[in-house]
Amino acid sequence: MDSIKVFSPGSVTNLSCGYDILGFCLDKVGDTITVTKTPEKGVKISSIDKYNLPTNINQNVAGIAAQAMMKDINLDYGFDIKIKKGIKPGSGIGSSAASSAGVVFAINKLIDSPFSDIELIRFAMEGEKFVSGSYHADNVSPILLGGFTLVRSVKDLDIIKLPNPKGLIATIIRPEIELKTSDSRKVVKLKVTIDKMVQQSANLAAFISSLYTEDYDLMSNSIVDEIIEPDRALLIPEFYNIKDISIKSGAIACGISGSGPAIFALSKSNKTANVILNKVSSHFNSVNINYNGFVSIINSEGVKVID
């Protein structure tokens, strides 16, 4: 095999109660990445179809992740990377992670999979570090493992694949503003009270339990964020109205996806997820804000080969 094409999906992280450690994999929306072996050693990005992203491998997350991988193997050939972006950078649904994770997944397949999923997460995180300034595995983990994931430790690469309750479905809606992860991180307070920590961790713990027991009432009660959401919500136009509309339309919960501006709502049925999408769309139309929205299952498979 000399060439491979993969589809690397978007991902939703934080989910209100799991700042920096919780995430799930989206379906259908993502990057399409073609990697081809080249006689020349090293990595080259020959094309990225949009968003003016740099093709310099030292300035592009996919190039950085691929180079991190190259350091661990000795090959007498190289790779050419072509990326068709399906996620706009700064959306809050893991645009950079889709490229980082997708490229290392593709290269690993091309060289007969010497690396485990956990090792691929380690390489993909190098791309994440480049954009956010520190190591995060919350987006790349669900892309590479599928479904819901919990990052217990980035340092130890202790990452848990969680259950994916049947029928759970997401509505994603993104007001058309760009919010850089680095800017969105700046509004997060550096310290929290012990009482808030206890409440936040109780919610996360309860959410984990709800995934195992498929207790949607508990899930609804636990997808709550009293620490980060109040500050980040200020950066997202109409956030509280969207949340209110989603909950009233039957969402289990609604919150900021990643560092925003994308907003996620979780529902128990495709029908509810689409009702939410329609109502939220109407609202954005009524206030003259451009937006982009879709419904997605929780993708258990994650990144995959498509050709």
Added chain:
Amino acid sequence: MDSIKVFSPGSVTNLSCGYDILGFCLDKVGDTITVTKTPEKGVKISSIDKYNLPTNINQNVAGIAAQAMMKDINLDYGFDIKIKKGIKPGSGIGSSAASSAGVVFAINKLIDSPFSDIELIRFAMEGEKFVSGSYHADNVSPILLGGFTLVRSVKDLDIIKLPNPKGLIATIIRPEIELKTSDSRKVVKLKVTIDKMVQQSANLAAFISSLYTEDYDLMSNSIVDEIIEPDRALLIPEFYNIKDISIKSGAIACGISGSGPAIFALSKSNKTANVILNKVSSHFNSVNINYNGFVSIINSEGVKVID
């Protein structure tokens, strides 16, 4: 039925990663409480066998919990309470909670169980508030529900009974010092960094997952406390040596039980739990510190009627 005798066990809370919200129920060590109907209305504590605890119902947790319960029902008779304490106050294994939970459980049984477990937790918490200054359900919940419990919200009384992995067993060892919960709470820092909050909540979330999956490696990695343990450990003689001995003897994890001074270790077998008890006992003997120790299963049943 005019009289009932119940056994209300001790409990271990916090478990390193779940400060104020996580707990499990012990077996065999606990209070024996006899409640008898009286023609006179109201509640009376006619005897407590030791530790010079007050029998004044306004100064005793059992009396306070029972009175909270009385406010919600209209009875033309009352109750006499006799308590045989099996847990020394200030031990760190829920002495006050055993009395509070036991008495409301007993009264409820005597009056044909009009109250749910959750309502009993609400009454028992009044006793806890009296001793610690604020509402906590982390000790009373595992006593009343059995097994492991998670308190998502004290305010909403949202309390989750977690799985009890087969074969999991605890060693409890308590240096003979008294540590008041209120004093032990004073050393807890009021604020934590967001990074520590993320790490602590990741550990708690991973621990919850480990209970569902019976993944003992994950459990071991997640019973970690970088926030409270470092400060509270200073109040407990030989804590780090005990922890070291326990882990080296095969414990899954070891930490402070509740607010201390009791120390818990979790093991996968009765044999390991007893090896830990023996080795830790030898250590306390060698440094001339009095101690008290035992091995206990995780008690799935909780408080129970014994006569």
